Amino acid sequence: MSVAGSYDCVTKTPMGPQKGVLTIVPGEGDTFTGNITGDLGSMDIEHGKISGNTLTWQMKMTMPMPMDLDCTATVDGDALTGKVKAGMFGTMDLTGTRKN
Known part of the structure; x- marks a missing residue:
């Protein structure tokens, strides 16, 4: 199964749900x-690794404040579920659905 593609995602953050692609x-x-591109701009994926249907990667957030993000997600069909670790803000849930 290919994990490639675009996913409509929502990250549950302390600032409320953040939508992105x-x-x-x-x-x-x-x-x-x-x-990932969303309300707060765009962030490039760094150090992306695929293991079966599990993805791990990092991103450097600049808005609303600079922070390194550690991300992991599992793709199951067209659904993506994962976690985003955001420094002192802890771990946030990430969900997504593959776009057609």
Whole structure:
């Protein structure tokens, strides 16, 4: 099963639900690139790794404040579920649905 594609996502943050579109582009071997674009701008995926249907990656948030994000998600069919670890703000839930 390919994890590639774009997903309409929602991250449950302390500022309320943040919507965005997560785009996953497979790279060489078990790597991937892409980005997430939403209300607070765009962030590039860094160090993306694929293990079966599980994804791990990092992003550097700049708005509303600079912060490194550690992300993990599992793709099951067209559904994506995961977690975003955001420093002192703890871990937030991430959900998404593949766009057609």
